[in-house]
Amino acid sequence: xxxxxxxxxxxxxxxxxxxxxxxxxxxxxxxxxxxxxxxxxxxxxxxxxxxxxxxxxxxxxxxxxxxxxxxxxxxxxxxxxxxxxxxxxxxxxxxxxxxxxxxxxxxxxxxxxxxxxxxxxxxxxxxxxxx
Amino acid sequence: xxxxxxxxxxxxxxxxxxxxxxxxxxxxxxxxxxxxxxxxxxxxxxxxxxxxxxxxxxxxxxxxxxxxxxxxxxxxxxxxxxxxxxxxxxxxxxxxxxxxxxxxxxxxxxxxxxxxxxxxxxxxxxxxxxxxxxxxxxxxxxxxxxxxxxxxxxxxxxxxxxxxxxxxxxxxxxxxxxxxxxxxxxxxxxxxxxxxxxxxxxxxxxxxxxxxxxxxxxxxxxxxxxxxxxxxxxxxxxxxxxxxxxxxxxxxxxxxxxxxxxxxxxxxxxxxxxxxxxxxxxxxxxxxxxxxxxxxxxxxxxxxxxxxxxxxxxxxxxxxxxxxxxxxxxxxxxxxxxxxxxxxxxxxxxxxxxxxxxxxxxxxxxxxxxxxxxxxxxxxxxxx
Numbered sequence: 001x002x003x004x005x006x007x008x009x010x011x012x013x014x015x016x017x018x019x020x021x022x023x024x025x026x027x028x029x030x031x032x033x034x035x036x037x038x039x040x041x042x043x044x045x046x047x048x049x050x051x052x053x054x055x056x057x058x059x060x061x062x063x064x065x066x067x068x069x070x071x072x073x074x075x076x077x078x079x080x081x082x083x084x085x086x087x088x089x090x091x092x093x094x095x096x097x098x099x100x101x102x103x104x105x106x107x108x109x110x111x112x113x114x115x116x117x118x119x120x121x122x123x124x125x126x127x128x129x130x131x
Numbered sequence: 132x133x134x135x136x137x138x139x140x141x142x143x144x145x146x147x148x149x150x151x152x153x154x155x156x157x158x159x160x161x162x163x164x165x166x167x168x169x170x171x172x173x174x175x176x177x178x179x180x181x182x183x184x185x186x187x188x189x190x191x192x193x194x195x196x197x198x199x200x201x202x203x204x205x206x207x208x209x210x211x212x213x214x215x216x217x218x219x220x221x222x223x224x225x226x227x228x229x230x231x232x233x234x235x236x237x238x239x240x241x242x243x244x245x246x247x248x249x250x251x252x253x254x255x256x257x258x259x260x261x262x263x264x265x266x267x268x269x270x271x272x273x274x275x276x277x278x279x280x281x282x283x284x285x286x287x288x289x290x291x292x293x294x295x296x297x298x299x300x301x302x303x304x305x306x307x308x309x310x311x312x313x314x315x316x317x318x319x320x321x322x323x324x325x326x327x328x329x330x331x332x333x334x335x336x337x338x339x340x341x342x343x344x345x346x347x348x349x350x351x352x353x354x355x356x357x358x359x360x361x362x363x364x365x366x367x368x369x370x371x372x373x374x375x376x377x378x379x380x381x382x383x384x385x386x387x388x389x390x391x392x393x394x395x396x397x398x399x400x401x402x403x404x405x406x407x408x409x410x411x412x413x414x415x416x417x418x419x420x421x422x423x424x425x426x427x428x429x430x431x432x433x434x435x436x437x438x439x440x441x442x443x444x445x446x447x448x449x450x451x452x453x454x455x456x457x458x459x460x461x462x463x464x465x466x467x468x469x470x471x472x473x474x475x476x477x478x479x480x481x482x483x484x485x486x487x488x489x490x491x492x493x494x495x496x497x498x499x500x501x502x503x504x505x506x507x508x509x510x511x512x513x514x515x
Binding site: 006007009021031032039040058059060064068069070072073082083087088089090103114115124 | 242247248254255256258259260261262263264266267270271272274275278319320321322323324325368375376377378379380
């Protein structure tokens with residue numbers, strides 16, 4: 001069964017899940033989502049790259065109020081977001097499975113249910129505590 | 132001809148909710164600033180207006196008089212006030228003219244700002260998944276900062292308590308009820324570690340300044356305040372800005388670091404020379420971070436500073452003496468000029484709220500906003 005995602009261009013692959021970033025040939029900077037130029041050195045020779053899927057929590061917060069549109073949800077409950085240090089780049093995303101976190105926790109990339117659209121379950125990327 | 136520029140007139144409206152037209156607010160502030168220095172609108176050579184709303188500042192001439200003057204509009208988010216002031220300074224010097232009027236105003240709807248991903252060049256997924264939220268950005272930034280410098284979260288409560296304490300004495304502030312450290316810490320959590328009493332809210336207000344070249348300033352005003360520096364900087368690699376799906380690893384910096392350093396250099400002073408300061412305190416954490424980024428306090432020493440009372444009216448360096456954004460709210464276009472207004476009044480010795488004792492002579496203002504810009508001014512009383 002195909003998995004629906006919020007934006008297919010975010011992913012290098014969905015199964016197994018990996019994020020699609022880009023890397024600059026000139027300075028080696030990694031960015032996410034992929035860009036066609038490098039904001040770090042202003043270079044234009046960049047290529048797609050699958051980002052590491054393991055990292056550590058760099059910062060976190062829990063969203064205690066329901067964001068305004070265009071936020072979509074089947075039913076709001078407080079949820080956590082954070083920045084995860086993947087090594088070459090720090091990526092912002094959902095932190096799933098709990099709402100109280102510590103900086104430095106080891107986490108792994110997962111697909112997380114974002115909302116349902118008719119019969120379709122739409123997923124985004126998130127990070128959960130590494131088993 | 133001297134290129135020294137002075138602030139000779141200043142006025143602000145009360146901040147808070149406003150039911151009237153945006154342009155009425157702006158007009159009140161402009162007429163107040165002109166009256167403050169006895170200048171007529173017909174004497175103004177150059178004008179700059181900033182707002183984040185839908186009205187056109189340059190159309191204020193239809194209320195004030197069709198004098199044919201050049202009127203520049205700026206729109207730079209939370210840094211709009213600083214950019215407007217810089218534009219006016221530059222305009223006076225470039226045009227070789229004598230008198231400029233600056234106005235900043237806004238009249239926002241209730242609740243957190245609602246940003247559109249497309250306006251920031253980000254995919255729709257970012258908003259749809261609930262990450263296009265300014266409050267979470269501030270929370271993520273201060274969470275990391277507290278961790279990096281070993282600062283206890285109770286410091287956030289101290290910052291809130293100080294802001295509302297100043298505001299109790301300020302007739303133009305919006306939220307003038309005192310809030311204790313415990314109340315700030317125990318209030319509803321909005322975004323960990325920030326509670327309801329640690330955020331400013333969008334509201335309404337207007338501020339206007341009249342600038343004059345040195346040759347005219349002392350005719351127009353008993354205590355003109357010299358605009359010793361106004362510097363604007365954008366982000367470089369390593370800054371941590373709102374609506375960032377990714378950050379670069381490694382050393383962090385900020386446009387606030389660059390803008391404040393440039394302002395101190397242009398004014399020929401060091402951070403330790405500053406006697407009164409206004410820092411962007413969109414939330415309590417921002418004040419803590421900006422104390423460090425401007426060099427007023429070493430990173431990690433903010434907690435001791437609050438506990439010692441260093442930032443209170445009789446402390447080493449009083450900060451946000453009108454209650455800051457926390458107590459005034461943030462009409463985006465007006466906020467940066469509110470900071471300048473407060474420092475001007477402190478240096479003139481006629482603060483509307485608590486007056487810093489001993490007549491301070493050197494002040495700093497600092498605005499910071501999306502998508503990673505900061506403007507700082509150094510203001511000096513004559514003889515400084």
